[in-house]
Amino acid sequence: MEVLLIMSQNMLTTKEATLISDLLTMEESACKKARLYSRILTDTELAGTFSKIADNHEKRFNALLELL
Numbered sequence: 001m002e003v004l005l006i007m008s009q010n011m012l013t014t015k016e017a018t019l020i021s022d023l024l025t026m027e028e029s030a031c032k033k034a035r036l037y038s039r040i041l042t043d044t045e046l047a048g049t050f051s052k053i054a055d056n057h058e059k060r061f062n063a064l065l066e067l068l
Contacts, residue, residue, distance in 0.1 A: 017068065024064050031057035 012020070034054035041047040 012067070020064055020067055024061060027057050027061040027064065031061060 031054050034050045034057060038047045038050035038054060041050065
């Protein structure tokens, strides 16, 4: 009974799943772009900032992925 209750709380509507999927796509794209910029920038301070930005996008991506 407890397992069924936990499973029912994690059920998403089709609309919610679609929205999360769209957000995952956007976060993935933003993370990839920020990682690329962090690798190609010659200004080390700016590259570090983009690396942190990429890390934040990756964290949000992983949090969203856990919802599915």
